[in-house]
Amino acid sequence: MDSVKKLIEMALTEDIGPGDITTENIFSPEALGKGEIIAKEPLILAGLDVARQTFEMLDPAVEFTPLFADGDRVERGQRVLKVAGRVHALLKGERTALNFLQRLSGIATQVRSYADCMKGKTARLVDTRKTTPGWRTLEKYAVRVGGAYNHRTGLYDGVLIKDNHIAACGGIGPAVERVRDRVSHLVKIEVEVEDLNGVREALDAGADVIMLDNMGIPEIRAAVGMIQGRALTEVSGNVTREALADLADTGADLISSGALTHSARSMDLSMRIA
Structure with a gap:
């Protein structure tokens, strides 16, 4: 959706601004790496697609591999997804992708606790x-x-x-x-x-x-x-x-x-x- 794309773009611009002065001065633009996102508490997962779009905006060739689906219950310590691509994209997109996942999973988790009562x-x-x-x-x-x-x-x-x-x-x-x-x-x-x-x-x-x-x-x-x-x-x-x-x-x-x-x-x- 255009509204989601604009939101991701705005969030990345807000965080990166004219450039990530830490990442860009440590790693070359061609450096490759791998990462994984881990749940630090039990939750109902939501936001995988927006996290994927976040990394893809920074590196269209990124490999994004979910290990669960939205709506799944994830326990503390479990890996939620794996991502591989340019280190610049992984580090520049990290906080924005996490912010989306954390907020949306928070709502899904809250809602599930209400829905279970009904x-x-x-x-x-x-x-x-x-x-x-x-x-x-x-x-x-x-x-x-x-x-x-x-x-x-x-x-x-x-x-x-x-x-x-x-x-x-x-x-x-x-x-x-x-x-x-x-x-x-x-x-x-x-x-x-x-x-x-x-x-x-x-x-x-x-x-x-x-x-x-x-x-x-x-x-x-x-x-x-x-x-x-x-x-x-x-x-x-x-x-x-x-x-x-x-x-x-x-x-x-x-x-x-x-x-x-x-x-x-x-x-x-x-x-x-x-």
Whole structure:
């Protein structure tokens, strides 16, 4: 994807700048070498392709050999991949490739720990737009690798009428009506509500999806019972790993959590040159 390519180029430019004054003054441009990336803690792997592209931008002839696939569980001390080519490319690309692998594996690992809590449940776990600026395509990919699903990608591919839209428009009904008149009949309309009165308004307006924002378990159950399948239900707001099973048991169709991306820590990997 062009957005990923641009991100890699920007990251390499940020790190290398006008040149790697250490590598370039130690090794000749023709020097060859081999390296391997090792997991320093247990993790769910994600980001192999972007790591490959990073090295290939610096040396198109680089040999990149994954030893696992994205989505695999890797244990501490295991080799993740091998890479061989010009030493300049290996050393200049090392930190950038690791940064991508560490961040994306961190998200995949976090997501897997959430998804494991929902085994046997029918509700879908989905992400949000709370992503690192510029990294959304990659971070949402890592969410899928971890075992969850993507919500809308951006403001352009899904209608979500939130509290500020409702306040500025004068109510749920008018907001839904205006959107319905202007978007394709194939586009679903989602409305965020904060209480059961909002659920009734959204139903009356013909919303396709109703987001139950920051509601407690009893109120979510009541909302699902009120909706009775006339719209998809999404639970959102302060979703914790510990609460997932109980939230899924309410009968909601979707559970969205920004923590899948914004609260994931990077995993620890390192590269060793032979």
